[in-house]
Amino acid sequence: MILSIKKPLYVFLLLVILTACNSATQPARTQPTENNNQATSAQHLDIKLPLQEKSVRFAVIGDSGTGGRDQYEVAQQMETYRQAIKFDFVIMLGDNIYGSHQPRDFEKKFEVPYKPLLDAGVKFYASLGNHDDPNDERLYKPFNMGGERYYAFRKDEVAFFALDSNYMDPKQLDWLDENLKSSKGKWKICFFHHPLYNDGRHHGPDLDLRNRLLPIFQRNGVNAVFSGHEHVYQRMKPEQNIYYFVLGNSGQLMTHDLRDSGDRAKGFDTDRGFMVVEIAGDKLYFQVISRTGETIDSGELERR
Amino acid sequence: MNIALKLVITGILSFLVLSHSFAQNKDETPLKDFQQRIAKYLEARKKNGVSTKPTDSADKLAEQKHQAVEKTRETRPDAKQGDIFTPQVGAYFKKQIAAALQGRDGAKVSASLRHAEPLPNVPLKVNEKYPQDLPLQSTPPTLLLHLPRLPDELHYRIVGQTLVLFDVTSNLIVDFLPDAVPKP
Numbered sequence: 001m002i003l004s005i006k007k008p009l010y011v012f013l014l015l016v017i018l019t020a021c022n023s024a025t026q027p028a029r030t031q032p033t034e035n036n037n038q039a040t041s042a043q044h045l046d047i048k049l050p051l052q053e054k055s056v057r058f059a060v061i062g063d064s065g066t067g068g069r070d071q072y073e074v075a076q077q078m079e080t081y082r083q084a085i086k087f088d089f090v091i092m093l094g095d096n097i098y099g100s101h102q103p104r105d106f107e108k109k110f111e112v113p114y115k116p117l118l119d120a121g122v123k124f125y126a127s128l129g130n131h132d133d134p135n136d137e138r139l140y141k142p143f144n145m146g147g148e149r150y151y152a153f154r155k156d157e158v159a160f161f162a163l164d165s166n167y168m169d170p171k172q173l174d175w176l177d178e179n180l181k182s183s184k185g186k187w188k189i190c191f192f193h194h195p196l197y198n199d200g201r202h203h204g205p206d207l208d209l210r211n212r213l214l215p216i217f218q219r220n221g222v223n224a225v226f227s228g229h230e231h232v233y234q235r236m237k238p239e240q241n242i243y244y245f246v247l248g249n250s251g252q253l254m255t256h257d258l259r260d261s262g263d264r265a266k267g268f269d270t271d272r273g274f275m276v277v278e279i280a281g282d283k284l285y286f287q288v289i290s291r292t293g294e295t296i297d298s299g300e301l302e303r304r
Numbered sequence: 305m306n307i308a309l310k311l312v313i314t315g316i317l318s319f320l321v322l323s324h325s326f327a328q329n330k331d332e333t334p335l336k337d338f339q340q341r342i343a344k345y346l347e348a349r350k351k352n353g354v355s356t357k358p359t360d361s362a363d364k365l366a367e368q369k370h371q372a373v374e375k376t377r378e379t380r381p382d383a384k385q386g387d388i389f390t391p392q393v394g395a396y397f398k399k400q401i402a403a404a405l406q407g408r409d410g411a412k413v414s415a416s417l418r419h420a421e422p423l424p425n426v427p428l429k430v431n432e433k434y435p436q437d438l439p440l441q442s443t444p445p446t447l448l449l450h451l452p453r454l455p456d457e458l459h460y461r462i463v464g465q466t467l468v469l470f471d472v473t474s475n476l477i478v479d480f481l482p483d484a485v486p487k488p
Binding site for chain 2: 099100101102103105106107130131133134135136138139140141142146147165166167168169170171173194203204205206207208209210211212
């Protein structure tokens with residue numbers, strides 16, 4: 001009788017002891033910190049770049065500076081991929097700081113989200129968008145603009161030209177023509193805010209800018225062009241041997257913005273993202289990654 | 305060819321040469337006037353020591369900008385609309401903008417203006433800052449090719465139908481010309 005009354009109690013105690021023993025044999029669970037998540041994710045990344053020795057590797061972001069949660073989540077993915085890919089610089093396609101440009105905005109919209117990258121020594125090279133303050137940003141040293149609205153820099157055999165498409169005055173056009181002509185870069189890459197080709201409904205292509213820049217690009221052997229402004233990702237079909245990418249969704253997003261013109265090879269308008277690029281010899285490898293870590297687009301392009 | 309015909313042809317040619325030269329002179333005066341006003345503005349600005357330099361600190365950037373704004377304002381405390389875009393200079397600019405819009409690439413310029421997030425109701429005031437939380441409307445390159453070149457310290461901006469002259473360092477509005485761009 002006594003045994004029958006106490007039976008459930010014995011069973012309960014036995015279960016408690018067994019659970020305790022089981023827990024003791026399991027490895028201790030760690031707190032799900034950011035770093036642990038990144039380290040775990042980095043091991044399971046689907047890297048599409050060949051990661052060759054002595055290649056030039058960089059990331060691309062556009063229309064990033066919202067200071068919102070989505071920008072931070074993209075930035076976190078970037079750090080995860082940096083650990084695996086070891087890119088050492090980022091090109092920014094404009095709209096780097098939206099809204100006011102008070103010191104707290106530079107913190108919230110740039111310094112804090114990209115802190116892990118900045119701490120790892122990654123350099124950011126900015127171009128100016130229509131939401132940027134040209135004077136503040138060109139003088140802000142972490143943007144590496146050297147105090148100029150437009151500038152050039154070189155990474156091994158790749159020459160980069162950051163342009164100010166808000167104000168493409170004759171002086172800038174002359175500068176671009178001369179500097180592209182005299183560049184010894186095997187690859188010539190231009191980046192600026194307003195896209196020359198664009199299937200987005202919101203803005204569309206900048207026809208006058210295209211009219212002025214295209215002849216300069218063509219006569220000086222530009223290989224690839226990166227732009228932002230339209231808050232989506234687009235890889236356009238090559239035009240006259242030049243590859244065009246639009247990436248304006250690293251902070252902002254315009255969902256279901258794309259129309260089909262037949263000019264586009266790939267588009268993505270349902271989430272935010274960033275791009276990683278590797279250039280080795282005559283090949284440019286690229287991979288576009290969404291905010292949630294999904295690979296949206298990837299491929300290799302031949303220098304023409 | 306008889307003498308009468310020769311005289312008629314010479315007369316027509318002379319008229320064409322003279323009218324062309326008259327038109328050129330007509331344009332040269334406002335252009336020269338504009339350039340002189342710009343030079344005077346820059347000289348005063350230089351005397352007041354308006355300058356900025358690259359820095360790591362966003363706080364220093366804000367401080368530099370504040371200084372630049374104050375010093376630029378001090379150079380012309382009584383500045384008002386039309387000081388640089390006088391009626392004659394303004395007419396010249398309107399003519400140049402119309403030429404850009406009606407020229408060979410006019411359709412592309414118009415398309416670019418339409419796609420550049422036009423902001424029709426931005427409050428503009430000379431010696432005040434362009435509202436920082438509003439986007440800048442990009443200025444089509446072909447339009448800029450038709451306007452007199454500016455020194456690096458100044459930029460043209462299109463804001464709706466208005467042509468604005470900006471001080472790049474301080475982001476202050478130096479002058480503006482309403483209805484410079486015809487409505488689409």
